[in-house]
Amino acid sequence: xxxxxxxxAAGCSTDTxxxxxxxxxxxxxxxxxxxxxxxxxxxxxxxxxxxxxxxVLFFVLRKFAWPQFEKAYDARTKAIEGGIAEAxxxxxxxxxxxxxxxxxxxxxxxxxxxxxxxxxAQAQGIRSDLLAQATAETERIAAAGRSQLDAQRAxxxxxxxxxxxxxxxxxxxxxVGESLSEEAAKQRTVERFLADLER
Amino acid sequence: MSLSxxxxxxxxxxxxxxxxxxxxxxxxxYDKLGDGTIITxxxxxVLLVLGVVLIIGFFIASARPAAVVPGKLQFxxxxxxxxxxxxxxxEVLGKAGKKWAGFLTTLFVFIxxxxxxxxxxxxxxxxxSHFAIPAVLAMMVWVxxxxxxxxxxxxxxxxKLSCYIPGIPPAMHILLIPIEFLSNILLRPFTMMVRLxxxxxxxxxxxxxxxxxxxxxxxxxGAGYAIAVLPGxxxxxxxxxxxxxxxxxxxxxxxxxxxxxxxxxxxxH
Numbered sequence: 001x002x003x004x005x006x007x008x009a010a011g012c013s014t015d016t017x018x019x020x021x022x023x024x025x026x027x028x029x030x031x032x033x034x035x036x037x038x039x040x041x042x043x044x045x046x047x048x049x050x051x052x053x054x055x056v057l058f059f060v061l062r063k064f065a066w067p068q069f070e071k072a073y074d075a076r077t078k079a080i081e082g083g084i085a086e087a088x089x090x091x092x093x094x095x096x097x098x099x100x101x102x103x104x105x106x107x108x109x110x111x112x113x114x115x116x117x118x119x120x121a122q123a124q125g126i127r128s129d130l131l132a133q134a135t136a137e138t139e140r141i142a143a144a145g146r147s148q149l150d151a152q153r154a155x156x157x158x159x160x161x162x163x164x165x166x167x168x169x170x171x172x173x174x175x176v177g178e179s180l181s182e183e184a185a186k187q188r189t190v191e192r193f194l195a196d197l198e199r
Numbered sequence: 200m201s202l203s204x205x206x207x208x209x210x211x212x213x214x215x216x217x218x219x220x221x222x223x224x225x226x227x228x229y230d231k232l233g234d235g236t237i238i239t240x241x242x243x244x245v246l247l248v249l250g251v252v253l254i255i256g257f258f259i260a261s262a263r264p265a266a267v268v269p270g271k272l273q274f275x276x277x278x279x280x281x282x283x284x285x286x287x288x289x290e291v292l293g294k295a296g297k298k299w300a301g302f303l304t305t306l307f308v309f310i311x312x313x314x315x316x317x318x319x320x321x322x323x324x325x326x327x328s329h330f331a332i333p334a335v336l337a338m339m340v341w342v343x344x345x346x347x348x349x350x351x352x353x354x355x356x357x358x359k360l361s362c363y364i365p366g367i368p369p370a371m372h373i374l375l376i377p378i379e380f381l382s383n384i385l386l387r388p389f390t391m392m393v394r395l396x397x398x399x400x401x402x403x404x405x406x407x408x409x410x411x412x413x414x415x416x417x418x419x420x421g422a423g424y425a426i427a428v429l430p431g432x433x434x435x436x437x438x439x440x441x442x443x444x445x446x447x448x449x450x451x452x453x454x455x456x457x458x459x460x461x462x463x464x465x466x467x468h
Binding site: 037039040053057058062065076079 | 222223224227228231232235236237238239243244247248251254255258259261262263264265266267269273276277280281300301302304305308309329330331332334335336339396400
């Protein structure tokens with residue numbers, strides 16, 4: 001490496017006269033002449049300030065910032081997980097309620113069908129009962145009527161028979177008791193007979 | 200390489216009409232305390248402390264409610280914490296990740312804020328471009344991952360876990376054990392600190408060169424007014440590019456810290 005390149009790398013001005021000097025001497029000369037500062041130098045003050053500043057930053061943030069952020073993350077995670085669990089529970093409840101309603105609805109339908117079936121059967125029963133009853137009643141009434149008629153006829157026949165007998169006797173006796181010679185008497189007798197008849 | 204980039208830059212600058220890009224001294228160490236052996240930039244240290252105060256203020260205000268339904272501020276804070284907690288800590292470390300989420304988020308937020316000072320108007324100086332800051336962070340990660348490894352497996356068990364690769368021919372161990380020791384125990388913090396430092400350092404230089412380019416062109420007048428559009432566009436583009444770099448480097452640093460801790464806690468290589 002040439003002297004110029006070395007000087008440039010060390011940050012010294014290249015017009016410094018360095019003939020016959022070692023590298024250390026050149027650097028010393030650079031520094032003492034107050035020329036350019038060595039860019040890769042490590043000034044003590046800067047090191048101390050950097051260490052202190054970084055340490056302060058690290059400890060302050062560790063105490064005041066990061067735990068708060070972690071707390072917020074945790075709270076958020078918990079809130080989201082809680083929300084999910086709650087939603088799942090609500091959904092399960094809703095599903096259970098729906099199942100229950102469905103079951104109830106199916107039960108109600110079944111019951112309604114049964115009731116309808118029962119009603120139909122009952123109506124059928126009532127109708128056939130009434131029909132049988134009515135038929136029986138008709139029969140009964142008809143039978144009663146018939147027997148009454150029979151009785152009345154028998155009575156009438158009996159009455160007529162007895163009347164006819166008596167009347168025949170009456171008539172005969174009258175016919176026999178009256179003198180038929182007299183026209184007027186004959187006429188009277190006939191008329192009386194007829195009147196008797198009409199009565 | 201016989202000439203450094205700075206020397207080439209100076210040659211080019213001499214050849215043209217006197218444009219000199221801002222030097223490292225002008226970009227990073229313009230307000231030393233004394234001769235700059237203790238503090239090389241007062242502004243960087245002010246920004247560092249201010250950044251820490253702002254982060255603390257923001258997160259305390261954001262975390263105070265701890266509400267189940269967060270407000271805008273709480274949501275923003277929780278998103279940052281949740282990003283590192285779930286996307287880095289638990290993703291890499293598994294169940295143990297929750298324990299490390301606080302440390303890794305602190306690391307991520309600290310680095311991204313210190314990076315973003317590069318783009319904040321009037322601040323415009325990435326604190327992480329001062330080598331001491333990435334060095335402190337990387338050494339801290341180094342101490343932590345070695346400590347948890349030794350605590351869990353014992354010194355010998357930890358060294359065996361880190362350096363011994365099972366299932367290879369015995370002769371290969373002569374070669375591989377030193378390599379593994381070097382890469383896993385010694386070099387990790389250096390790659391970490393240099394990666395972050397170099398990205399932020401170079402990014403700040405790039406933005407600075409583009410911005411001074413605009414000013415130079417405008418000052419030279421004439422055709423410069425037209426030419427100034429080019430570094431102007433580059434400046435704006437670089438700011439967005441740096442925005443990405445700031446976020447990406449903070450993420451990479453945090454992710455690597457998590458991966459190193461995981462490798463120390465793992466039960467097998």
